[in-house]
Amino acid sequence: MRRATVYRYSLPMEAGVVLRNQRLKTRDGLLVSLWQDDKTGWGEIAPLPGFSQEDLPQAQEAVQHALSQWMQGASLAALASAFSTLPSVAFGLSCADAELRDELPQVLSTRCAPLCHGDPNELYARLGGLPADAHGRKVAKVKVGLYESVGDGLNVSMLLEALPDLHLRLDANRSWSPVKAEGFARHVPPELRSRITFIEEPCLTREQSRDFARLTGIAIAWDESVREAGFTVQAEPGVAAIIIKPTLTGSLMRCRQLIAQAHAAGLEAVISSSIESSLGLTQLARIAQWLTPDAVPGLDTLDLMQAQLVRRWPDSPLPLTDVSALEIVWQSQ
Ligand SMILES: O=C(O)CCC(=O)C1=CC=C[C@@H](O)[C@@H]1C(=O)O
Numbered sequence: 001m002r003r004a005t006v007y008r009y010s011l012p013m014e015a016g017v018v019l020r021n022q023r024l025k026t027r028d029g030l031l032v033s034l035w036q037d038d039k040t041g042w043g044e045i046a047p048l049p050g051f052s053q054e055d056l057p058q059a060q061e062a063v064q065h066a067l068s069q070w071m072q073g074a075s076l077a078a079l080a081s082a083f084s085t086l087p088s089v090a091f092g093l094s095c096a097d098a099e100l101r102d103e104l105p106q107v108l109s110t111r112c113a114p115l116c117h118g119d120p121n122e123l124y125a126r127l128g129g130l131p132a133d134a135h136g137r138k139v140a141k142v143k144v145g146l147y148e149s150v151g152d153g154l155n156v157s158m159l160l161e162a163l164p165d166l167h168l169r170l171d172a173n174r175s176w177s178p179v180k181a182e183g184f185a186r187h188v189p190p191e192l193r194s195r196i197t198f199i200e201e202p203c204l205t206r207e208q209s210r211d212f213a214r215l216t217g218i219a220i221a222w223d224e225s226v227r228e229a230g231f232t233v234q235a236e237p238g239v240a241a242i243i244i245k246p247t248l249t250g251s252l253m254r255c256r257q258l259i260a261q262a263h264a265a266g267l268e269a270v271i272s273s274s275i276e277s278s279l280g281l282t283q284l285a286r287i288a289q290w291l292t293p294d295a296v297p298g299l300d301t302l303d304l305m306q307a308q309l310v311r312r313w314p315d316s317p318l319p320l321t322d323v324s325a326l327e328i329v330w331q332s333q
């Protein structure tokens with residue numbers, strides 16, 4: 001006996017959340033709740049505007065079609081894997097299936113790399129509680145590329161000089177030309193560069209990013225590249241990690257494949273948020289603890305929202321939106 005319900009949510013965002021030059025006023029998505037033989041499984045399906053190819057109506061139509069087939073006995077894992085062009089659907093359905101089959105461990109670690117906005121006092125206050133990665137590095141993340149790259153270089157140097165224990169992940173989201181990237185590096189003294197664990201996607205093209213790593217000795221990581229057709233995980237000079245955003249990537253099986261390829265190539269695999277709700281973030285934290293226990297995940301995005309959803313993130317003071325408050329958009333007969 002099987003039952004399935006699809007809920008739609010819309011969570012208010014904090015003011016000023018901008019993604020790819022788009023203001024995100026609400027985070028909208030779907031939750032699927034499955035029931036079979038006295039077991040339940042939940043999944044979150046939340047295409048990220050500006051990053052996902054699919055939009056929420058497309059995702060909702062695909063989920064309803066898949067669950068109709070599941071109700072007739074189809075395998076959910078097989079259905080999830082079939083949605084390679086709708087990664088958010090593949091990931092959410094595969095999580096619900098993994099929970100239903102007790103495959104997704106319950107162990108949840110809240111350690112994650114704080115997303116900081118450049119104020120050393122804010123970061124200083126959090127440094128003591130910063131998680132250390134497998135190399136004992138206290139890791140935080142700073143977004144760069146929003147303003148002048150020279151200013152980014154000066155700001156990053158100031159943070160690293162002020163906090164000798166700190167290691168930084170940076171993320172330029174491909175915003176730098178080679179000249180701007182050089183302008184950044186010129187203002188980071190060589191002795192500080194090793195405390196930049198990596199810069200995600202510094203330049204517009206992968207070749208320019210490889211050149212940046214070679215010329216500056218600053219390690220890079222692939223994020224957006226991982227999701228591009230034809231990308232292959234491989235060891236390359238200057239490349240330290242791949243960033244895996246499951247909601248943008250695909251099913252749990254696809255993510256496990258990428259993680260295994262990264263580890264085989266000697267790369268770090270970092271599970272990263274696509275600004276999911278607290279339910280999705282707790283599942284990502286469980287996945288990170290399970291599959292990438294030596295890498296601090298990048299999940300510090302809950303505070304971009306004004307509420308939690310169904311499942312709490314431990315110790316978050318944000319109000320919880322209960323499932324009873326959600327709109328049911330589809331239900332099995
Ligand atoms: O990876 C993290 O530490 C948090 C998530 C994060 O930085 C991002 C999520 C989604 C889009 C971007 O804003 C950004 C990224 O590009 O990695």
Ligand SMILES: [Mg+2]
Binds near residue numbers: 171223224243
């Ligand atoms: Mg990134």
